[in-house]
Structure formats: structure tokens, C-alpha cells
Amino acid sequence: MKRCLGLVLLALGGLLSTGCASVAPWERGSLADYTMRADRDPLDDTFREHIFFTREAASGGRGVGGGGCGCN
Amino acid sequence: MSSRVDSIRRTLGAVALLVLLTLSASAAGLKKGDAAPDLATFGLEGHVPAVKGKVVWLDFWASWCGPCAASFPAMDRIYKKYKDRGLVVVGVSVDETTAAMNKFLAKHPVSFPIVRDASQKLVALANIETMPSSVLIDASGRIVALHSGFKGAETEEAVEKEIAALLGGKKP
Numbered sequence: 001m002k003r004c005l006g007l008v009l010l011a012l013g014g015l016l017s018t019g020c021a022s023v024a025p026w027e028r029g030s031l032a033d034y035t036m037r038a039d040r041d042p043l044d045d046t047f048r049e050h051i052f053f054t055r056e057a058a059s060g061g062r063g064v065g066g067g068g069c070g071c072n
Numbered sequence: 073m074s075s076r077v078d079s080i081r082r083t084l085g086a087v088a089l090l091v092l093l094t095l096s097a098s099a100a101g102l103k104k105g106d107a108a109p110d111l112a113t114f115g116l117e118g119h120v121p122a123v124k125g126k127v128v129w130l131d132f133w134a135s136w137c138g139p140c141a142a143s144f145p146a147m148d149r150i151y152k153k154y155k156d157r158g159l160v161v162v163g164v165s166v167d168e169t170t171a172a173m174n175k176f177l178a179k180h181p182v183s184f185p186i187v188r189d190a191s192q193k194l195v196a197l198a199n200i201e202t203m204p205s206s207v208l209i210d211a212s213g214r215i216v217a218l219h220s221g222f223k224g225a226e227t228e229e230a231v232e233k234e235i236a237a238l239l240g241g242k243k244p
Contacts, residue, residue, distance in 0.1 A: 002076075002079045006086075009083050009084065024196070025200055025202050025203050026132065026134065026166040026200065029134060032134075032136035032137070033136070069136060069137055069138060069203065070202065071137050071139045071202060071203045072202060072222065
């Protein structure tokens with residue numbers, strides 16, 4: 001029972017850690033691409049915010065974090 | 073009941089220790105006072121200049137890094153000013169392809185040596201926190217300063233001051 005519990009906790013820890021992919025600062029080449037920037041087209045973002053708000057009363061939730069150079 | 077609770081506590085403690093050990097291992101990197109790594113052992117592409125007995129400014133950069141582009145003219149200025157006094161600047165590109173590196177260099181030409189850390193082993197050893205980052209090494213091969221990021225004139229002045237001190241035989 002104790003061994004089983006230990007194994008379950010270890011497996012859980014392993015599974016949870018795979019969800020946390022860390023990208024080293026020198027590996028951000030793909031993330032730094034222009035298409036990965038959340039703020040690349042402010043006008044488009046404004047249009048979309050307006051559409052989502054007027055049609056669905058939804059707002060925010062845009063711009064997934066993680067993109068960009070991460071420099072300085 | 074208490075033995076079961078103790079067992080759970082011990083297991084959780086072991087897992088927590090494992091996580092902490094993993095985190096501390098990944099935080100290792102170059103520190104002030106460390107011996108500088110031997111550049112010849114990392115399979116760097118390009119001509120690695122002779123650095124023994126010289127003050128070395130090792131800079132990690134990439135073609136996709138905006139502040140790196142801003143830092144290159146400053147680095148070139150400092151290199152031209154102090155190279156005859158024994159300063160060696162080595163720009164270590166961490167780009168995944170030579171084409172990306174060359175495209176950047178065509179737009180931002182410099183006179184100091186550029187090498188590419190194709191396997192990214194050197195930069196992983198340095199474990200830099202941000203791009204660009206640089207390491208200042210004295211003539212005896214010891215790391216005397218580390219700079220994370222490039223913040224324009226502030227960084228340029230700080231590094232130049234340190235280089236001038238080292239070339240003058242003083243500690244920065």
C-alpha cells in the first residue's frame with residue numbers, strides 16, 4: 001500500500017513536470033519570430049476585441065504568454 | 073493511522089527533495105571567480121582566436137535578438153579602441169543555422185571574431201539568464217564580470233570601465 005502510494009506520487013510528479021516545458025533563453029529562436037508576437041497587429045487585435053465583445057459579450061483572454069525574444 | 077501519515081509525509085519529502093535537487097542542478101552556470109571554459113573544447117564553428125594571457129569579452133548573441141543588434145556597434149567600438157592593448161572580443165552566436173547568423177552579420181558587420189556554438193554546449197554551460205549576455209575574463213583566465221542583457225549606453229560604459237581597469241592591471 002505504502003509502496004503503491006509512493007509510486008503513484010512519483011508518477012504524478014513526473015506527469016506534472018512534463019507540462020512545465022521550460023525554454024532556455026538561448027533556445028527562443030522560434031518564439032522570437034514575428035508571427036509569435038502577441039502584439040504584432042494592434043489594429044487587428046482591436047477589431048477582434050470589438051467583434052468578440054459585440055457578438056459574444058466576451059473580452060480579454062488574448063495574447064498567449066511565452067512568445068517573443070525574452071531578451072534583456 | 074499515524075504510521076500511514078508518516079509514510080505519506082516521508083514520500084512527499086522525498087519528492088520535494090528530488091524537485092529541489094533538479095532545480096538546483098539546472099541553476100548551475102558560470103560565476104564570478106570561476107575559471108573560464110576552454111573555448112577550443114566546445115566544437116565552435118569559425119576561427120576561435122587565441123585568448124591565453126588576454127582580456128576576453130565573450131558575448132552570447134543571436135540573430136533573432138533585438139538588443140544583440142543594438143549591442144554590436146558598441147562592442148565593435150570598444151574592440152577597436154582596446155584591441156591593440158590586448159583585448160579580445162569573441163561573439164558567440166547561438167543561432168541554429170549558419171544562414172541566420174550570416175544574414176544578421178551582413179546587416180551588422182563587426183571586426184571582432186565571430187564563432188557559432190552549433191551544439192549550444194558552451195551557452196548551456198554558461199547557463200545565461202537572458203539574451204544577450206556577456207562574460208568578461210581577465211588575463212589569468214578568471215571570470216571577473218557577467219552582464220545580462222544590453223541596456224544601451226549604461227551597459228557599454230560599465231563594460232568599458234571594467235575592460236580599461238583590467239587592461240591597466242587593476243581589478244574592475
